Amino acid sequence: MVKRVDEIDFLKCIFILLMISFHLVYIGDTYPYAKQVVYTFHIPAFFMISGYVMKVDKPVIGFMKNVLWLLVPYLIMESSYILMASFLPIREHIPNLSFEVFLEKLLFKPIGPYWYLHSLIICSIVYFMSFIRYKDSGTLVSRLVIASVTLGFISLYWGIISLSSILYFLLGVCIRQSSTEFLSFFKSSWLAIAGFAVMIMFPENLDRFTLGGLLITYLAVSSLLALYSILPRFLAVFFNYIGRHTLVLLLFSPIFTALVKPLVGFLSFEQTGMLFLLVALIINVAGCFGIGLLMDYLGISSFVFGKKKIMQSVK
Template identity: 50%
Template structure:
């Protein structure tokens, strides 16, 4: 844990909280433009961080073991989410549950936030194979990895190519030999171009150059804010940032349950009280689930570890 980059844990905390907030249907409907802005950069930045942290130095056995224990909880939660989407009145409604539908959602077209883990596994596999076994220059291997990701996206239809490109950006930053904070420098001046770009709806697309710029600027702006946080707030963001996997996996359970709070906050036209309560409830619910799994010694069967909270 001593080798973790604190600024990256902080960024992961902010982006996972934004994911929770705008997976609250009520908030997304109430603030559609804000949702559009956040959707332009929050998961894009997550993928850049994932590409930067991807490790191709492990032997094949350890690499496959690591992703096996991402794949297992991913399959369990994606299958459960698909089944839930058949019975509950959600937007991503599934008309019927069959083995073919489950296979399609798990292996080809995942639903909910789990598309990120699906993309992470595929991109990491391509990166590992390319940089471990292809004997070319770094630039050539980056080109090969890009071509493979393009093929999986446009020929195989297994992912969105713009998402794969953000992962590739993270790889490029990692291969440059520079620290993350050397490439993404925190500056409050980033707010000016960030606001200007976000004023035009055509820019709010992660698959455009404007989307890349907005993602880059969001990271720079957040790193500038990091410098002004107290030690206690930083500690909390580090804790949440270290545990984003369990939050991503379990958050749909609690964002759905949060709908029961809506009548309580009907008096608040802004929705801010609901937002704060539902986000707090979701974060604590996810951490509590992980803590319970650790205490019941279930984590070793679900995550391949004695304890998943860190």
């Protein structure tokens, strides 16, 4: 069983807030280089963490239930996003939406942030099938080869998952299967901050599927762990709580990302955009958590997430 690690929740919090930040068109357009830097490490780190915490030492039924409760919210939210993209003037606008296009987007080429869930579901199933009864047959290396080849084939033949997503997910799997603790592999280091700053100065490193991108991801995680070590307790609890609810934020943040767009003009007197970013993040987090709490109150969470309450109590 994978023990819950507070530092991982903190990392997830930072990465999901960065995702929301740069899904705000105004912020992404105002700070394109910062967006490129963030996109180099935040999704790769998410996949690495997902590979690390994924549990495959369980019966088939138990595992498939976990997959089901990723699939259900994915189908609901991706379907809604596709329909929304057919009549709203967003960057992923779909003109003349047909049933064939709808199925293509839903099953093979998802749009919006939900592509992450789509890729995670694929990686999880292949990982489980490759490692089923692992201790009784085959070596760790052979299981990893099977998972890598299968996912690589899916990526290259069907193009429904990126090679970079596969790489980082399997790196997380390797860390977990080697019985290495997450905080032993990723070292909290103040020097990592300096290394990170140097690496991002060179645009050629800003590609997640390169050695430079891999190093930036490692340094970003190590740097954040160093920052976490000096956080006051109340801030650590606050960030960890957000980090335990990244699924809720991933699912519902597009609603509030769209709703806060008019605030750009209203807050234009602050020219850096940081005030807009702060307000937008507060609205996003509060709004997403509000939806989660409402779903718990109405009893909807059982049908969407497979649990009575999706919002956990503060610890």
